[in-house]
Amino acid sequence: MPDQKIVLITGGNGGIGYATAEALARDPSFHVIIGSRSLQKGQEALSKLSEQKGSVTLVQLDVTDPESVASAVTTVERDYGRLEVLVNNAAIGVAGPSMSAETLRYVFETNVFGVGRMTEAFLPLLRKSSNPRIVHVTSGLGSLTLKASGELSAPYNAYTVSKAALNMMALCHMEQFGDEIKVLVLTPGFVATNLGGDPEGWRKQGAEDPANSGKFIKTVIEGHRDSDRKNMLKEGGTFPW
Ligand SMILES: NC(=O)c1ccc[n+]([C@@H]2O[C@H](COP(=O)([O-])OP(=O)(O)OC[C@H]3O[C@@H](n4cnc5c(N)ncnc54)[C@H](OP(=O)(O)O)[C@@H]3O)[C@@H](O)[C@H]2O)c1
Numbered sequence: 001m002p003d004q005k006i007v008l009i010t011g012g013n014g015g016i017g018y019a020t021a022e023a024l025a026r027d028p029s030f031h032v033i034i035g036s037r038s039l040q041k042g043q044e045a046l047s048k049l050s051e052q053k054g055s056v057t058l059v060q061l062d063v064t065d066p067e068s069v070a071s072a073v074t075t076v077e078r079d080y081g082r083l084e085v086l087v088n089n090a091a092i093g094v095a096g097p098s099m100s101a102e103t104l105r106y107v108f109e110t111n112v113f114g115v116g117r118m119t120e121a122f123l124p125l126l127r128k129s130s131n132p133r134i135v136h137v138t139s140g141l142g143s144l145t146l147k148a149s150g151e152l153s154a155p156y157n158a159y160t161v162s163k164a165a166l167n168m169m170a171l172c173h174m175e176q177f178g179d180e181i182k183v184l185v186l187t188p189g190f191v192a193t194n195l196g197g198d199p200e201g202w203r204k205q206g207a208e209d210p211a212n213s214g215k216f217i218k219t220v221i222e223g224h225r226d227s228d229r230k231n232m233l234k235e236g237g238t239f240p241w
Helices: 015-025 039-051 066-079 101-127 144-148 157-177 199-204 210-221
Strands: 005-009 030-036 056-060 085-088 133-137 182-186 232-234 237-239
Touching: 005 015, 005 066, 015 030, 015 039, 015 210, 030 039, 039 056, 056 066, 066 101, 085 101, 085 210, 101 133, 101 157, 133 157, 133 210, 144 157, 157 182, 182 210
Parallel strands: 005 030, 005 085, 030 056, 085 133, 133 182, 182 232
Antiparallel strands: 232 237
């Protein structure tokens, strides 16, 4: 444990978060903490990963709930005393054009405020690591450049707005933390998960296996894309901001 890199993944019980946990857990240099808002779902994920002999634990974590986040900080501090990598992966998707205040607030609670809350809360533990990093999982849909050029047309307005806001938060984090904490932003690719609630439907539209995203995120965590780290990363390239 002292030599392992401690990685906390929000939304680590399913989809891309789980795939990332699986990719990391196969490598003994990592200890993965699955953050899961549902303890039952988290236990199921933990059992599957433990069967594969991964070094994995579980913490209850709802990024919209300050008490849950504070309690997770206490647990990680007590058990590990530091955090090498925070993966801000948890998000919700809302279909449709609505950008009412209610819809925006609902989506921003998780996709934007949740990321801000997690990052602030875990800063002291990240600062106790000798080489900390924060990985923000965004979406190419949040690219202002692609939207302005007419290349992006997706019926998920509030989600799109939230990811554009996340991108700016990430750029502000990069500026704020400089070389003290490496901040990386990535798009995980189009993969079949519960985002939107219809993984089979996504698969029919060409979505790939989330395992691909997990392997890619592991390479970013390992530092293989650090030379590109002022960019929005995708596998094999970058996305315009
Ligand atoms: N799938 C894609 O093609 C795609 C493309 C671009 C970007 N992304 C991004 O990839 C990331 C992962 O999404 P995914 O595709 O894996 O979706 P997913 O299968 O729906 O997984 C989302 C995860 O976030 C968790 N979550 C949601 N709200 C939460 C909260 N308040 N607190 C803590 N956890 C919460 C979910 O928990 P529950 O299981 O309890 O719901 C789930 O574990 C997101 O940031 C998404 O925007 C995905």
